[in-house]
Amino acid sequence: MAPRTLYDKIWNDHVVDTREDGASLLYIDRHLVHEVTSPQAFEGLRVSGRKVRAPQKTLAVVDHNVPTSDRSKPNPDPESATQIETLAQNARDFGVEYYSEHDVRQGVVHIIGPEQGFTLPGTTIVCGDSHTSTHGAFGALAHGIGTSEVEHVLATQTLIQKKARNMLVQVDGSLPAGVTAKDIILAIIGEIGTAGGTGHVMEYAGQAIRELSMEGRMTVCNMSIEGGARAGLIAPDEKTYEYLRGRPKAPQGAAFDEAVRFWDTLRTDEGAHFDSVIRLDAANLPPIVSWGTSPEDVISVAGVVPDPDQITDEAKRISKHRALEYMGLKAGTKITDIGIDRVFIGSCTNGRIEDLRAVARMVEGRKVHASVNAMVVPGSGLVKQQAEQEGIDKILIAAGFDWREPGCSMCLAMNPDRLAPHERCASTSNRNFEGRQGFKGRTHLVSPAMAAAAAIEGHFVDIRNWG
Amino acid sequence: MQKFTTLTGVAAPLEIINVDTDMIIPKQYLKTIKRTGLGTGLFSEMRYNEDGSDNPDFVLNKPGYKAATILVAGDNFGCGSSREHAPWALVDYGIRCVISTSFADIFYNNCFNNGLLPAIVSREDLDKLFDDANRGANATLTIDLEAQEIRGPDGGVVKFEIDPQRKHKLLNGLDDIGETVHARGPAIDAYEQRIAGNRPWL
Numbered sequence: 073m074a075p076r077t078l079y080d081k082i083w084n085d086h087v088v089d090t091r092e093d094g095a096s097l098l099y100i101d102r103h104l105v106h107e108v109t110s111p112q113a114f115e116g117l118r119v120s121g122r123k124v125r126a127p128q129k130t131l132a133v134v135d136h137n138v139p140t141s142d143r144s145k146p147n148p149d150p151e152s153a154t155q156i157e158t159l160a161q162n163a164r165d166f167g168v169e170y171y172s173e174h175d176v177r178q179g180v181v182h183i184i185g186p187e188q189g190f191t192l193p194g195t196t197i198v199c200g201d202s203h204t205s206t207h208g209a210f211g212a213l214a215h216g217i218g219t220s221e222v223e224h225v226l227a228t229q230t231l232i233q234k235k236a237r238n239m240l241v242q243v244d245g246s247l248p249a250g251v252t253a254k255d256i257i258l259a260i261i262g263e264i265g266t267a268g269g270t271g272h273v274m275e276y277a278g279q280a281i282r283e284l285s286m287e288g289r290m291t292v293c294n295m296s297i298e299g300g301a302r303a304g305l306i307a308p309d310e311k312t313y314e315y316l317r318g319r320p321k322a323p324q325g326a327a328f329d330e331a332v333r334f335w336d337t338l339r340t341d342e343g344a345h346f347d348s349v350i351r352l353d354a355a356n357l358p359p360i361v362s363w364g365t366s367p368e369d370v371i372s373v374a375g376v377v378p379d380p381d382q383i384t385d386e387a388k389r390i391s392k393h394r395a396l397e398y399m400g401l402k403a404g405t406k407i408t409d410i411g412i413d414r415v416f417i418g419s420c421t422n423g424r425i426e427d428l429r430a431v432a433r434m435v436e437g438r439k440v441h442a443s444v445n446a447m448v449v450p451g452s453g454l455v456k457q458q459a460e461q462e463g464i465d466k467i468l469i470a471a472g473f474d475w476r477e478p479g480c481s482m483c484l485a486m487n488p489d490r491l492a493p494h495e496r497c498a499s500t501s502n503r504n505f506e507g508r509q510g511f512k513g514r515t516h517l518v519s520p521a522m523a524a525a526a527a528i529e530g531h532f533v534d535i536r537n538w539g
Numbered sequence: 540m541q542k543f544t545t546l547t548g549v550a551a552p553l554e555i556i557n558v559d560t561d562m563i564i565p566k567q568y569l570k571t572i573k574r575t576g577l578g579t580g581l582f583s584e585m586r587y588n589e590d591g592s593d594n595p596d597f598v599l600n601k602p603g604y605k606a607a608t609i610l611v612a613g614d615n616f617g618c619g620s621s622r623e624h625a626p627w628a629l630v631d632y633g634i635r636c637v638i639s640t641s642f643a644d645i646f647y648n649n650c651f652n653n654g655l656l657p658a659i660v661s662r663e664d665l666d667k668l669f670d671d672a673n674r675g676a677n678a679t680l681t682i683d684l685e686a687q688e689i690r691g692p693d694g695g696v697v698k699f700e701i702d703p704q705r706k707h708k709l710l711n712g713l714d715d716i717g718e719t720v721h722a723r724g725p726a727i728d729a730y731e732q733r734i735a736g737n738r739p740w741l
Contacts, residue, residue, distance in 0.1 A: 089726040093704030097723055099730050101741055109622065111572035122720070125727075129741075137570065151570040158572050195741065202621040202645055216621035216645050219574075220652035220715075228719045230727055234702075266557055267615040270644055300618070302644050323740035331740045366557050387613055391556045484620075486566045493589070505561040505619060507584045 075341035077238045078305050079273045082213040082338070086196050088230055098233045100225050101195035102212075104181045105132040105168065107159040108486070109200030113223035114162040125229045127167040131190055134159055135180045136486050138173045140449050140476035152487065166226075179452020179478040182206040182420035186290065187454055189319025193308040193335040198225055203420045203502065204303075205296040209289035210316070211308035211338045213273070216297065237347040239272040239301065240340075243280040245355035250536040252430070253288030254422060254500070254519035256280060256352070257295040258360040262370040264350060269301030272347070275340060276306050280354030286315040287426035294421045295502050298367035307339045361407050361532055362504050362517040364395035369504070371407060373522065373534045379403035398506055399514050400494065408532050410516070414497040415446035415527040416509070417473075417520055419483035422500035423451025425458050427520040431473075432464045434524035434535070440472035441530030447474040447489065449481040473527070485509050498526040541654035542712035546635050547681040548608030551598045552672035556613035560620045560646060564628040577624055578631035599632075603676035610637045611665065611672045616657070617646025626653040636682050638689065638699070640665050651705050654712065656684060658699040668697060684710055 076084075089097040103126075110132070117123070124130060137152040147153040156173065163170035171178040177188065182203050185191040191207045197214035198204060200222045207214035217231065225231055241260055261268075274296050281289065289306050296304030313332055316322045323331045358372035369392070371378060380392035380403065396403065401410070417423075417431050428450065440446045448468055450456035456478055459465055465475050482489040483501035491497055491513025500523050504515040518526070525533045555562075568580035586597045593600045599607060610629070616639040617625060626649045629637065636656040650657045660668065671678050671691045678692040684706060689697040707713070719727075734741060 088730040089723050091704075093707065095704055097719065097726070099727070099734070108569050112574045112623075115572070116716075120716070122716075149570075155570050155572060192741070194738075200621055200623075202619065204621075218621055218623035218626075218645060218649035218652060220623060220649065224716050224719065227716050228723070228727060229731075230719060230723070232715055232719070266618055267641060267643070270615070270641065297619075297645075300615075300643065327740045331738075334738065366559075387554070387556050390554075391613070394555070484561075484566050486569060503559075503561070503619060505559045507565055508561050511565075511584060511589070 075344040077340045077344045077346065078211060078275055078307055078338055079213065079238055080344070082194055082196065083235055085194065091232070095232050095234050097230045098196060100198050100229055100231055101129060102190055102197040103130045103225050104185055104197065104199035104204070105130060105222070106136055106181045106199070106201065107134045107155045108136045109219050110162065110222055111155065111158045112219050113226055114166065116223040117166070117226055122227045124166040124168060124226045129229065130168045130226070131185070132159055132163045132168050133171040133178055133181050133184055134173050136480045136484065138479040139487050140479050140481050140489055143173055143477055148488065176453035176457060179455065180420045180423060180480055182294065183423055183451035183455065186210065187319070187452055189316050189322030192316065192322065193312060194338050198231060202297045203294050205301070206290050206294040206420055208293035208296065208304040209286060209306050210312055211305060211335065213303055213305065215302040236273045236302070237271055238345065239269060239274045240346040240349045241274050241276045242349065242351045243276065243278040243354050244351065245280055245353045246283060247280055247354045247357065248536070250521065251357050251359055252519040252521060253284050253291040255357050255360045256354060257292045258362065258367070258370045258517060259352060259357055260350065261295065261299045261367045263352065264299050266298060266366050266368040267300045269296065269299040272301050273303045273305060274299070274301040276304060281306055282309065285426055286311055287424045290424065291421055295367065298502060308335045359519060359522050359535055361522065363399065363401060363407070364392060365398050365504055365506050366395065367502070367504060367517060369395060373407050373532055375407055377401050377403050377405045377407070408534060411496070411531045412444060412498045412526050413495045414491060415444060415523050416482045416497055416499040416501060417447070417523055418449030418451065418481055419501040420451065421502040422520050423449065423455065425455050427500065428455065428459045428464050430520045431524040432467045434521050435471040435528060436467050438471055438528045440527045443530050444527050446472065446527040447476055447482070449476045450478045452478050482509050498523045498532065540652065540712045540714060543635065543654050543656050543684055543709040545681065545683050546608060547679055549604060549606055549676050550609035550611050550668065550672040550680045551604045551607035552669050553598060553610055553612040554669060557615045557618055558612055559618045560622050560625045563617070563625040564622065569622060569624055574627050575631060577628035578633070581628040581632045606633070608633055608635050609680055609682065610634050611668045612637060612639045614640045616642050618643040621645045623649045626650050626655045630655050638665070638668055651708055654709065656682065656709060658682065658689065658701070660697055660699050664697040667695065
C-alpha cells in the first residue's frame with residue numbers, strides 16, 4: 073500500500089459508502105452538541121419523526137450562553153434561559169446524555185470532550201462549532217459543522233463529505249522560555265493567512281509539537297480554523313495515552329491496552345504525500361500579540377503596529393486600514409505601549425488547568441493594575457475544581473482577578489460577559505473579529521502568560537524579560 | 540429545501556475581504572431556537588447605528604440596494620464560526636446568491652443546505668461584477684446555475700465554478716437526510732457491525 077498520512081488513514085477507516093455523485097458518507101464516532109446550534113436540528117428530527125440514531129455516541133452540554141455568575145440565581149436573560157431549557161428538553165426527549173449548568177462536568181464543549189475521555193484517537197468527531205478542531209490534538213479527525221449537518225449526524229450518525237487536501241505544518245526546534253503553544257499557532261496563522269488552510273486538513277508535527285503537553289496541543293489544533301483549515305491533527309503518542317488513561321468515557325483495563333495497539337498505528341507513514349508543507353522554527357518564535365481584526369494580524373510583542381501602506385494588494389491594504397481604525401491604533405506604535413482595559417482568561421483555546429497554572433505563576437504576589445478589569449473563566453467545572461484544589465483561585469483572587477463559573481463567556485460574548493464599546497482587551501481566546509467580544513470592543517489575542525503580565529502592568533509586556 | 544435555478548436581481552457590493560460570520564450575524568441573534576427571522580440581524584453591526592437607527596453608509600441601507608438578492612463580496616467570505624445562522628440570515632433577508640473569489644469551508648458547505656448559491660469567480664471577474672453592482676438598481680445581474688453563468692447588464696457573461704454534486708443538489712432542492720436514511724441505511728448498519736468487531740472500545 074502507498075504511504076498514507078494520518079488523515080488518509082482516519083478517513084479510510086470511516087468511509088461507509090461512496091455516493092453516485094462522488095462524495096463519501098463518513099461515519100461519525102462522536103457527536104458533541106451544545107445549546108446554540110442544535111435547537112433547529114432537534115426540531116427537524118421532530119418534524120420528520122426521526123430519532124437520534126446513536127444516543128450513546130452523542131454528548132450534550134450548555135456552554136455558549138450560560139452566565140458565569142452565581143448559578144444558584146435564575147438566568148437573567150429569558151432568551152438564553154429558553155435556549156438552555158430547550159437543550160435540556162431535547163436531551164431528555166431523544167435520550168442523549170446532558171451536562172446542565174449545575175453539573176460539575178459542565179464546561180466548554182471542547183474542554184469536556186477530552187476531559188471525559190469522550191475524545192479518542194482515530195475517531196471522527198463533529199460538533200456544531202468551528203473549534204471542534206481542538207480534538208485533533210488526540211489524533212481524531214474533528215471539525216465543525218452547520219446545524220443542517222448536526223441534524224444529519226443525529227439522524228444517521230454519518231456526514232456527507234468530500235476529502236480535503238493534506239497540509240503538513242512542521243514545527244522544529246524547542247520553544248524558548250515565555251513562548252507557548254498559543255504563540256506557535258498565532259505565528260502559523262500569521263504566516264499562511266486566515267484562508268491559508270482552506271480546503272485542507274493540517275497535520276502538526278516536529279519536535280516543538282511533540283514537546284507540547286496535551287493542553288498545548290489542544291491550543292494549537294483549536295485555532296486551525298483560524299488558518300482556514302476545518303481540522304488539525306497531531307499523531308497520538310505516550311502523552312496522549314497518559315492523558316486519556318482512567319478518564320470516565322475512555323476504554324478501561326484490557327480494552328485500553330487493545331485500543332493503544334490500534335492507536336499506535338495512527339502515524340503518517342514515511343514518504344506519505346502532502347499537498348503543501350509549512351515549516352517553522354520554534355526556537356525563533358517570540359511571544360505574539362494580534363493587532364488587528366483577523367487572527368492573521370499578528371506581530372512579535374517586541375514589534376510595532378505594522379503600516380498598511382506597505383501592502384501592495386489594494387483590497388488587503390484597505391482591509392488593514394479598516395482594522396487599524398476599528399482597533400484605534402496607529403501604525404508604528406510599539407506593542408508594549410498599548411494600554412489595556414480588560415483581560416479575559418478562558419475559552420476552548422486557553423481555559424484548561426495548565427493555562428490557569430501559567431497565569432497563577434505570573435501573578436502570584438502581584439496586583440492587577442488599577443485601570444484593568446481582569447476575569448478568569450475556567451473551561452469546565454472540573455478545571456475549576458482542580459484549580460481550587462491547587463489554590464490557584466486564591467492566588468488569582470488575591471491578585472484582583474474575578475474568578476467565575478465555567479463557560480464560553482467573553483470569547484464570543486453571548487452571555488453578559490462582554491466588552492463595552494472601545495474597551496481594549498488582552499484575551500486568551502481565538503478570534504479578534506470586529507464586535508466579537510462586544511459591540512466595538514477591541515481584542516488582542518495572546519497567550520495566558522502574556523495576558524497575565526498585561527493585567528499586572530496595564531499594557532503589553534515582553535514576558536521574556538519581565539518580572 | 541428551496542431550489543435554485545435562475546435568479547435575476549439587484550446585486551449589492553460589499554467590498555470587504557474576510558467578511559466573517561460574526562459580521563454576517565452577530566452573537567446576540569444566535570439565541571433563537573428558530574431558523575427564520577434572522578434577516579433583521581444580517582450585518583447588524585455595520586447596518587445599524589448604536590441607537591438602532593439605520594446607518595446610511597451601509598450598502599443595504601442605500602437607495603436601490605434594500606431589495607438586493609445578490610451580494611458581491613471580497614475574498615474569503617464567511618470565515619470564522621460554523622453558525623448556520625449566517626446563511627439563514629442572508630436567505631431570510633432575501634439574498635439568494637453570494638459572489639466572491641473564495642469562501643471559508645464551513646460557510647460554503649452550509650449554503651447548500653439552505654438554497655443559497657455561493658458562486659466562485661476569478662479576481663478579474665469579481666472586479667467587473669463590483670463595477671456592475673456599484674451601478675445599483677439600474678444594473679441587475681442574472682445568475683443561471685445550470686449554465687454556471689452570471690449575465691451582466693451590458694451583455695457581459697462571467698462563468699463561475701461549482702462542483703457537480705452541489706450544483707445538482709441546489710438545482711433540485713434535495714434533502715440529504717432523506718437520501719441517506721433511505722438509500723444508505725443498510726451500508727450504515729453494516730459499517731456499525733464491522734467496527735463493533737474491529738474497534739470494540741468505541
